Structures are given as C-alpha cells and as structure tokens.
Amino acid sequence: MSAVADHVHGHGHAHDHHGGYRGVMRWITTTNHKDIGTLYLWFSFVMFMVGGVMALVIRAELFSPGLQVVDPDFFNQMTTMHGLIMVFGAIMPAFVGFANWQIPMMIGAPDMAFARLNNWSFWLLPFAALLLILSFFVPGGAPGVGWTLYAPLTVQMGIGMDLTIFAIHILGMSSILGSINIITTILNMRAPGMTLMKMPLFCWTWLITAYLLVAAMPVLAGAVTMTLTDRHFGTTFFNAAGGGDPVLYQHIFWFFGHPEVYIIALPAFGVISQVIPAFSRKPLFGYASMVYATAAIAILSFIVWAHHMYTVGMPVTGQLFFMYATTLIAVPTGVKVFNWVATMWRGSLTFETPMLFAIGFLFLFTMGGFTGLVLSLVPIDIQLHDTYYVVAHFHYVMVAGALFAAFAGVYFWLPKWTGRMYDETLGKWHFWLSMIFFNITFFVQHFLGLAGMPRRIPDYPLMFETWNKISSIGAFGFGLSQLLFLYIVLKAIRSGEKAPEKPWEGADSLEWTHLPTPAPYHSFETAPVLK
Amino acid sequence: MAQGATTPHERQAHYWVPAPMPWPIMGSIALFLMALGAVFVFNSLRAGWVSLAAGSMLLLYMMFRWFGDVIRESEGGRYGRWEDVSFRWGMSWFIFSEVMFFAAFFGALFYVRVLSVPDLASITHREMLWPGFEGHWPSAGPAFEEKFTPMAAWGIPAINTLLLLSSGVTVTIAHWALKENRRGMLNLFLLLTILLGVVFLGLQVYEYGHAYAELNLKLSTGAYGSTFFMLTGFHGFHVTVGVIMLTVILLRCLAGHFRPDHHFAFEGVAWYWHFVDVVWLGLFVFVYWL
Numbered sequence: 001m002s003a004v005a006d007h008v009h010g011h012g013h014a015h016d017h018h019g020g021y022r023g024v025m026r027w028i029t030t031t032n033h034k035d036i037g038t039l040y041l042w043f044s045f046v047m048f049m050v051g052g053v054m055a056l057v058i059r060a061e062l063f064s065p066g067l068q069v070v071d072p073d074f075f076n077q078m079t080t081m082h083g084l085i086m087v088f089g090a091i092m093p094a095f096v097g098f099a100n101w102q103i104p105m106m107i108g109a110p111d112m113a114f115a116r117l118n119n120w121s122f123w124l125l126p127f128a129a130l131l132l133i134l135s136f137f138v139p140g141g142a143p144g145v146g147w148t149l150y151a152p153l154t155v156q157m158g159i160g161m162d163l164t165i166f167a168i169h170i171l172g173m174s175s176i177l178g179s180i181n182i183i184t185t186i187l188n189m190r191a192p193g194m195t196l197m198k199m200p201l202f203c204w205t206w207l208i209t210a211y212l213l214v215a216a217m218p219v220l221a222g223a224v225t226m227t228l229t230d231r232h233f234g235t236t237f238f239n240a241a242g243g244g245d246p247v248l249y250q251h252i253f254w255f256f257g258h259p260e261v262y263i264i265a266l267p268a269f270g271v272i273s274q275v276i277p278a279f280s281r282k283p284l285f286g287y288a289s290m291v292y293a294t295a296a297i298a299i300l301s302f303i304v305w306a307h308h309m310y311t312v313g314m315p316v317t318g319q320l321f322f323m324y325a326t327t328l329i330a331v332p333t334g335v336k337v338f339n340w341v342a343t344m345w346r347g348s349l350t351f352e353t354p355m356l357f358a359i360g361f362l363f364l365f366t367m368g369g370f371t372g373l374v375l376s377l378v379p380i381d382i383q384l385h386d387t388y389y390v391v392a393h394f395h396y397v398m399v400a401g402a403l404f405a406a407f408a409g410v411y412f413w414l415p416k417w418t419g420r421m422y423d424e425t426l427g428k429w430h431f432w433l434s435m436i437f438f439n440i441t442f443f444v445q446h447f448l449g450l451a452g453m454p455r456r457i458p459d460y461p462l463m464f465e466t467w468n469k470i471s472s473i474g475a476f477g478f479g480l481s482q483l484l485f486l487y488i489v490l491k492a493i494r495s496g497e498k499a500p501e502k503p504w505e506g507a508d509s510l511e512w513t514h515l516p517t518p519a520p521y522h523s524f525e526t527a528p529v530l531k
Numbered sequence: 532m533a534q535g536a537t538t539p540h541e542r543q544a545h546y547w548v549p550a551p552m553p554w555p556i557m558g559s560i561a562l563f564l565m566a567l568g569a570v571f572v573f574n575s576l577r578a579g580w581v582s583l584a585a586g587s588m589l590l591l592y593m594m595f596r597w598f599g600d601v602i603r604e605s606e607g608g609r610y611g612r613w614e615d616v617s618f619r620w621g622m623s624w625f626i627f628s629e630v631m632f633f634a635a636f637f638g639a640l641f642y643v644r645v646l647s648v649p650d651l652a653s654i655t656h657r658e659m660l661w662p663g664f665e666g667h668w669p670s671a672g673p674a675f676e677e678k679f680t681p682m683a684a685w686g687i688p689a690i691n692t693l694l695l696l697s698s699g700v701t702v703t704i705a706h707w708a709l710k711e712n713r714r715g716m717l718n719l720f721l722l723l724t725i726l727l728g729v730v731f732l733g734l735q736v737y738e739y740g741h742a743y744a745e746l747n748l749k750l751s752t753g754a755y756g757s758t759f760f761m762l763t764g765f766h767g768f769h770v771t772v773g774v775i776m777l778t779v780i781l782l783r784c785l786a787g788h789f790r791p792d793h794h795f796a797f798e799g800v801a802w803y804w805h806f807v808d809v810v811w812l813g814l815f816v817f818v819y820w821l
Contacts (some may be wrong), residue, residue, distance in 0.1 A: 021551050029551035111548045113617040116597075127563040134567075159574050164679035173562075175627050184620040188613070189546065214628045220633025229761065232573045234751030236672060237639055237761075243672030243754030252635055370568035418723035526544060 014086075027230050028123070031115035032521065033100045034417075037121050040097030041410075045486070047089030047129065052479050054082035059475035061439075061458050062468050075458035076144025083147025083463075084164070087264070088171045089129055092400065094406045095267035096121075096178050099206045101417060103182065104314065105511035105519060106193025106200045108528045113184040122179035124170050131167035135160035146456060148257065148449045151238030153247040155230050162231070169510045172217040179210035179217075180368030191510075193530035197291070200509040201284060204291050206237065207271030212259045212266070215302070223249060247312050254305035262301045266294060268365075268405030269336060273511065275408050276340050278345030279355035281506035288340040291333035291338075300329050309384045310378050319378045326376035330369070337366055351506075357408035359403060360435050368396025371446070382411030386456075389449025395442045407434070410489065415503045416511055420496030426488045433481035440474030473492040543613045549604070554597040561590035598779075603613035605796070606788055615795055626806050629769070633810055636762050640817060644668050645755040669754025680746040681755060684819035687738050691731050692815050694768040695770075697810045704800050712791045714784070721781045724804070728774040735767050762818050768794075769807050776800045 021029045030036060060181075061069045070078070100118065104111055104426040112118045140158025143149070152163055190199070218385045227249070229235040236242020238249045242294075276286045283408060284290065301400050306314060306322040314322075340362055349355070371393040375381050415421055444467040453464045460468065501517050513520060514528045532550025564586030571579025580710050604610065610618075650656065661673035669681040682688065705720035739760075742748040750760045781790050783789065789797055 025553075026551070028556050029553050031549055032553050058567065066779075108777040110546050114621060115548050116555060117553075117621075118556060123556050123559045124562070127559045130563065131566055159570060162573055163566070165774055166570060170562055170566065176625075180621050180624045180628070183624055184617050187620055188616050213632050218632035219627045219638075222632055222639075224641060225760070228573075229750070229757070234749070235757035236751075236753050237643075237757050239672075240651060240674055242757065243648045243651060243670050243673035243675075244757065245642070245650075248642045248647060251642065252638060253556060254636070257636075286788045417705070423645050499808060524549075 013035040020364040022485070024113065027030055028489035029119070031111070031119055033104050033112045033115070033118065033521065034521065036112075036118050036122050037097045037100030038417075040093045040100060040125075042127075043125055044090050044092075044094035044097060044148065044288055047085050048482070049095070050133075051082050051085035051090055052482065053079045056475060058082065059472040063458050063467070063472040064462070065462055065465055067459055070458070072142055072458045076146075076456065077136070077142040080144055080146055081136075081142050084132060084148075085129075085280070087147065087260070088168075089125070089132075091143050091264050091402045092175065093125060094181075095206075095209075095264075095402075096175075098176075098202075098267065098406070098409050098413075099182055101413065102511065103185055103203055103206060105515060105523055106509050107186065107189060107194050107205055108510050108514070108524045108530065109185060109189035110522065110525050112181050113189055114181045115178055116230045118181050118286070121174050121181065121473075124174035124177075128167045128170035128174065131163045131170070134297055135163040135167075145147050148250075148253055150253070151230065151246045152226060154227050154249075155238060162228065166227050168224045169221055171222045175213050176294075177216045179213040182206055182210040183214070193526065193529040194510075197288065199272075201273035201287065201290055202267070202270035202509075203293075205266040205273070205294055208294050212263050212301065213296055216256045216259040216263065219252060220260075223252040223256065247309070250309050250312060251306070254308045255302070257308065258305040259298075259301045261397070262297055264402045266297070268361070268402045269294065271405045271409040271412070272340065274507075275354045275358040275412050276343050276362075278412070278504045278507040279350055279352060279358070280344045281349075284339070284345055285345075286335070286396050287334055290339055293335040297329060300325065300332070304329065307376055307381070310381045321378055323378050323417045327373060333369055337362065337369070338423065347353070348506075352411075353422070353424060353431055354408045354412035354504075356428065356431040357404045357411065360431065361408065363434075364396055364400030364404065364438070367404040368401055371396065376383075384449055385448035386454055387454055388445040388453045389486065391455045392445035392449060394441050395445075395525060398437055399442070406433070407431075407485070412507075413511075414489065414492055415515055415518055416498070416515075418493050420492050421499045421503065422488050422492040422496060425499050426454065426484065430481060430484050430488060433484065434478060434493075437474045437477035437481055441471050441478055442474075444471050444474075469529070533695070545787070547604070547609050547614050549613075552597070552600065554600070555595050557593040558597075561586045563595055564589065590636070601797075602783065602788070610680075610793075610795075615793075618795045618799065622795075622802060626802060629806065630810075633684055633762075635811075636758070636765060637817070638814065640758040640762060642760060648672070648754055669755040671755050675753040677747060677752075679748045679752050679756070682738070682742060682746070682759065682819060683746065685742075687734050688815055688819040691734055692811065693729050694731045694734070694755060695808050695811050696730070698724045699725065699805055702804050704795065706801055708792055709789060709797060710791050718781065718784055721777065721784060722724075725774055725777045725781060727779065728770055728804075732767065732774065734768055735763070735770075737817050759818055762814055766810055769810070773800070773804050773807050776803065 027035060027039060028520050030039075030351040057070060058075065061067070061075055066345060100112065101111070107298065132142075138159040141160055143154065143157045143161045143164050145153040145161070148162070186199070186203055190196075194205075226235065228243075236244045238244050238246045240246070241494070273284055273290060304322055304326045306318060307326045310319055310322075351359075371389070375384060375393055410429055411422060447466050448464055448471070451464065453460055499517050502512050504512070510528060511523075515523050564582045566586075568579040568581070568583030568586055571577075573579075574582060648668060648670045649666050651661065652664050656673075657664055664673035666673075671679060701720045701724040705717050705724060708714075708720060709718035748759070749756050751757075752759075777800055780797055783796070788794075
C-alpha cells in the first residue's frame with residue numbers, strides 16, 4: 001500500500017478492502033467507484049425526497065384558489081428550491097451514481113481514472129446542498145426567483161441568494177471534476193479490445209454528457225459570478241442604467257441551461273439503451289446511428305438556447321434561427337426513439353419492472369418531446385410561454401424521462417450491485433402507481449397551460465380549479481408511491497432472494513458476462529480478455 | 532519502480548488505484564467555510580472573516596497534504612505511462628473548462644459592446660429614457676454621470692503582452708532543458724518565467740491603482756468598468772495561480788524531482804501557463820486595444 005495509507009492508519013494494507021478506514025470514515029475517505037456510486041445514489045434519493053416535499057407544498061397550495069397553506073413569498077422559495085434541488089441534487093447525482101457503478105465495470109477498468117478526485121466530486125455535493133438548505137434560515141429566506149435565477153430579481157434578493165450562488169459554484173466544481181474523471185476513464189481505461197464503438201451505449205451517452213458538463217457548467221459559474229458582483233461590488237452586467245442588460249443574464253444562463261437539459265436526458269437514454277435490448281433479447285438496433293444521434297444532440301444543444309427566450313424581444317431573424325435549429329433536434333431524437341422501437345420489434349419481450357419503466361419512459365418521453373416541438377414554434381410559444389403547458393412539458397421530460405429511466409436502471413442493476421432480487425410484484429406496483437399518478441399530475445397541466453394559467457403563482461382564478469385539484473391529488477399519489485420504491489429497495493437489500501448470476505437473460509455487457517453477482521468490491525484489477 | 536510500458540498503447544498490468552485519504556472531505560469543509568464566510572463578509576457581518584480565514588487555511592493545508600502525497604507517489608515510481616495518459620487527459624479537459632469560464636465573461640463583453648449599449652442609444656430608448664446618450668464604446672451606460680478615462684492599450688498593457696509572451700518562450704526553453712537533462716538551465720529559465728509573471732502582476736496592480744486614482748475607472752464604472760475589471764481581474768487571478776504553481780515546480784526542480792522522460796507536473800503547469808498567455812492575447816485585443 002502507499003505511503004499515504006501507512007501514515008493515516010497502521011493496518012492500511014493492500015489485502016484490506018477499505019484501506020484501513022472503518023464505519024463512517026470508510027464512506028468519507030473511500031476511493032472505490034462502487035462505494036462512491038452508492039453514495040451518489042443515496043444522496044440523490046434523499047434530495048429527491050426533499051425536493052419532492054417542496055413539490056407537495058406547491059401542490060397543496062394550488063389545491064384550491066386563494067391562499068391557504070403558505071404565503072406567496074414562501075411559495076416562490078418552494079418553486080425555486082424544488083427546481084434547483086431536483087436538477088442539481090437529485091437527477092444529476094443519480095446518473096453520476098450510475099456512471100460510477102457501471103462505467104468501470106462496463107469497459108473492464110479497475111476503477112475510475114482519478115479515484116481520489118472521484119471522492120471529492122461526491123463529497124462536495126452534501127456541502128453545496130447544506131448551503132442551499134441554509135438559505136431558508138437566513139433573513140429574507142431562500143431566493144424566490146425561480147430556478148433559472150434571472151436578474152434583476154436575483155440582484156434584489158437577500159442573503160439567501162449569496163448562499164445559493166456559492167452553492168452553485170460548488171455544485172459546478174463537483175460536476176466538472178466528476179466529468180473530467182468520467183471522460184478520462186472512458187478514453188484511457190478501456191480494456192484491450194473494448195474499442196469505442198464496442199462500448200455499451202450507456203458509456204457513450206455519458207462520454208458525451210460529460211463533455212457537455214465540462215463545457216456548460218463553467219458558463220453557469222460565470223453567470224452567477226456576475227450576479228454576485230452586481231449584488232455586492234457595483235458592477236452593472238445586468239443593469240441597463242450602466243449599459244448592461246438583464247437579458248444578457250438570460251442568454252448566458254440558457255447557453256448553460258439548454259445543454260443542461262441534455263445533460264439530464266442523455267444518461268437516461270443510455271440506461272434505456274441497455275434495458276430495452278436486454279428485455280427484448282436482441283442487440284440494440286442501429287448502435288452506430290445511436291452514437292451519432294447522441295453526438296448530434298450534444299452539438300445542436302449549444303445553438304438553440306434562445307428558444308427559452310422568445311418573448312424577450314428578440315429580432316424575428318433570431319427567433320427564426322432558434323426555431324429552425326430547435327426543430328432540427330427532433331431528427332436525432334427521433335432516430336433514437338425509432339431505434340428503441342425497432343429493437344423491440346419482433347423481439348422476445350418480457351415485462352419485468354425495468355422493462356416496464358423503460359417502455360413507460362419511451363411512451364411519456366416521446367410525448368414530452370412532442371410538446372417540446374410545439375413549444376419550439378415561435379408563434380405558439382408566445383402564447384404558451386411561462387404557462388403550465390411548459391411545466392407539463394418539462395416534467396414529461398424530467399420525471400417521465402430522466403426519473404423513470406433512473407428507476408429502470410436501479411431495478412435493472414440492483415441484483416448486480418447487491419446480489420439480491422427486488423420483489424417483482426411490488427416493483428410492478430411501483431411502476432403502475434408511478435405511471436398513473438404521474439399522468440394524473442401532469443397531463444392535466446397541459447389543459448391548464450393552454451387555458452392560460454401562468455406558472456410560479458400561488459393563486460389562480462376559479463376557472464382553473466378542477467384541473468388543479470386533480471393535479472394535486474395526482475402529485476400526492478405520486479409522492480407516496482415513491483415511498484414504496486424506498487421500501488422495495490430496502491427490502492431487496494435486507495431480505496431479497498439471492499440473485500442468480502445472470503438474472504436477465506438478454507443482458508450482454510461486461511458486468512453481466514465477466515463478473516460474478518454481486519460484483520466484487522474490486523473488479524477487473526487485471527483487464528478482462530475480450531474477443 | 533513501476534515504470535510502465537514503452538508505448539502508450541502497450542498496457543501495464545495494473546493501474547494505480549490509490550488508497551482512501553481524508554483530504555477530499557477536508558477540502559469540502561474548507562470550501563463550505565469559505566463560502567459561508569464570504570457570504571457573511573459580503574453582507575457586512577464581520578464574523579465572516581473568521582470563517583473565511585479558517586476555510587482558506589484549511590484549504591491550503593489540504594492542498595499541501597494532497598499534492599504532497601501525489602508528489603511522493605510520483606517520485607516513488609507509482610505512475611507509469613498509463614497513469615500519465617490519464618493526467619494528460621485530465622489537465623486538458625480542466626483547461627477546456629477554464630476556457631469556457633472565460634467564455635462567459637467574453638460573451639458578456641461582446642454582448643454589451645455589440646448589443647446592449649448600442650441598443651440603449653437607439654432611437655426609441657434615446658427619445659423615451661435617456662436623451663443624449665450616444666452609446667459609443669467605451670461606455671459606462673446611459674445613467675453614469677461621472678467622467679472616466681478608458682485604459683489605453685499601448686502603455687502598460689502592451690508591455691504586459693510582451694512580458695507574458697516572453698514568459699511563454701522561457702517556460703518552453705526550461706522544458707527543453709529538462710528534456711535534455713540540463714538542470715542548471717532548467718532552473719534558470721523557470722526562475723525567469725516566474726519573475727516575468729511576477730512583474731506582470733506588479734504592473735497589473737499598478738495599472739489598477741492608476742485606474743482608480745487617476746482615470747476614475749472603477750469596478751462600478753458601468754459596462755466598461757464591469758467588463759474591464761472582471762476580465763482582467765479573473766485573468767490576473769489565474770496568473771497568480773500560475774505563478775504559485777510554477778514556484779512549486781521550481782522548488783521541486785531544485786529538490787531534484789522530474790526526469791527527462793517523466794515530468795508531467797511540469798508539462799501540466801506549462802500548459803496552464805500557455806493557456807493564461809493565450810487568454811491574455813484575447814484580453815489585449817478585445818478589452819484594451821479594439
């Protein structure tokens with residue numbers, strides 16, 4: 001063992017699984033990609049619960065017109081923090097957790113390329129989350145500006161805004177360091193014979209996602225840094241009186257924000273591209289085209305940002321450019337959807353829980369894509385901008401897209417991770433409850449948006465009451481269904497049936513074909529022999 | 532010695548997976564304390580300085596120990612060709628992320644110069660809001676009353692350009708000397724690089740003083756002051772970091788570290804230095820000159 005381990009602990013020797021650290025210190029100091037993946041996944045679940053409770057506060061307030069549960073200021077804090085926590089605390093770390101667990105096993109690597117940096121990437125997150133949560137307890141409370149943190153509201157907010165800005169900086173650091181690690185691992189740690197075009201598609205989607213993160217997260221850091229100096233040091237980046245422009249903030253933010261959408265979506269595509277072939281017992285249809293489509297989406301994502309800003313007073317030429325560029329994204333995304341469907345075509349299908357979630361994803365994500373196309377059209381978007389139609393659209397992509405894919409991934413790989421099977425009946429219950437309540441919550445929000453209900457308001461006219469009531473009932477149902485998910489996972493870990501070596505007949509990536517179940521603490525210390 | 536295979540594609544049997552260590556969590560706690568302290572200080576709560584200072588010291592200690600471990604491992608022969616390639620990818624992508632960080636501020640500069648300032652001087656705004664605003668760059672915006680003088684390009688900034696470009700040459704000579712195993716020359720040219728960097732920083736500090744005292748050019752001088760100080764300040768911070776890294780490398784050279792065929796720490800810092808250099812050229816052209 002290294003000189004490092006020797007001086008911190010006398011028993012730190014190579015045969016020791018955890019390098020000499022025990023108990024909670026094992027998790028704090030670990031350099032093992034599986035430990036770190038587990039940390040990411042549990043952290044993300046905790047944040048999912050925190051952000052979920054905030055969503056339920058929002059839905060409770062919107063159950064009836066008028067103000068019943070919270071005051072408008074706190075309502076704004078809830079919508080802001082719900083968005084920030086779900087995006088940066090729940091969905092992104094969940095997929096980094098998958099990346100940590102799966103990428104080294106899928107490419108035949110002994111671990112991530114930078115194992116200690118990997119530890120830091122994770123352990124930055126809880127402290128950033130702490131800063132975010134702390135903002136509720138300072139004078140003025142958490143920022144109530146929306147997760148997009150638009151100037152000039154952000155310039156006027158209280159201390160909570162500063163805490164949020166630094167939280168974003170630290171979250172960004174975590175993402176950038178984690179992404180550099182993932183890129184390096186994929187480019188440099190593949191087993192001999194594992195060429196790029198033989199990698200499981202999950203690795204490809206993460207390679208491209210990590211590139212997007214390295215390119216986009218620093219831009220967000222720049223945007224919030226300018227907000228910080230506008231707040232405290234007299235700069236006027238976002239103040240027209242000094243020659244700046246609040247719209248400048250929106251441009252910079254969405255230059256980050258649109259790639260961010262794909263940062264969330266691409267790893268989900270990756271998981272789905274592993275699950276659907278496994279339960280169709282067929283190789284992924286059009287593998288190469290999937291890779292190219294992923295790359296095309298990534299490139300296009302950097303030239304469509306202003307479709308979030310059609311109503312700010314852009315020249316028509318600008319609107320047209322961003323509209324055409326945006327509709328172009330439907331092409332590679334369509335390639336993916338058709339490939340998934342073609343993979344299932346004449347496959348020998350079975351419908352275990354991972355496959356159910358994958359098909360649910362396919363169906364609902366495609367709907368979210370269609371509403372995205374609707375919103376990409378300038379004349380329609382001017383009507384629908386900042387209405388519940390937009391809320392419905394991005395929840396179809398984020399929840400039914402990213403979250404359902406994450407569920408599919410957990411059910412799919414849980415046997416490999418823990419060596420135990422989940423309860424199939426309960427898993428199916430979880431799927432159907434999630435599927436039904438999700439649609440009760442969000443499908444009706446399309447109607448609300450089309451009827452003109454704006455987002456981010458705590459009160460509304462009577463005419464919107466029926467659909468809001470239904471949506472709130474659905475939201476509480478969806479939230480409670482996720483407790484079932486927690487129960488299923490805990491039950492599998494504690495008392496699940498022992499998983500067979502290869503529980504999924506059609507799964508063919510290295511973690512299934514070359515490693516025992518459960519995967520050993522250290523895998524592929526020497527490279528596997530590949531044909 | 533775990534020296535690796537002779538070609539990058541020929542694999543070593545084992546990749547170096549390091550043991551658990553407490554430094555990452557210490558870094559997180561340090562950043563947390565620093566963030567908390569900075570928030571308090573920005574909002575006029577003096578207690579923040581304590582947290583800020585404690586966090587900064589903890590961060591320095593953490594870096595000292597973490598880098599110390601890595602240096603010991605490197606000199607102990609833990610890193611072969613395979614690990615070396617990882618370091619190269621890692622540093623390249625890190626520099627790319629820094630490029631994107633600067634891109635945000637350059638984007639802001641181009642936006643105010645090309646779009647927002649001319650737009651504020653357009654006929655609608657001039658009639659309705661700010662009569663008489665001309666919108667010529669350099670501008671501090673329509674509501675800025677005081678007079679200020681923009682920073683001229685061909686004085687100190689031009690000298691600074693020469694200094695940084697020369698330092699790019701000296702660091703390259705030092706690298707060449709390292710590869711030829713001419714240690715005296717290596718140390719000399721590394722020292723020269725550091726001195727050029729330090730003189731650059733000194734002139735930059737002088738320029739800021741000059742701007743505040745004589746040109747009435749401040750961070751709060753509208754769009755021009757904001758972009759000028761944000762871009763040059765952020766760059767100056769990077770030069771400072773670069774100088775510190777070069778100094779560490781010099782101390783390591785004096786301690787006899789690095790071999791002609793094994794010195795990625797040197798190269799990584801040299802890459803970083805060239806990156807800082809290139810960003811400066813962008814600054815010189817778009818902030819000072821045009």
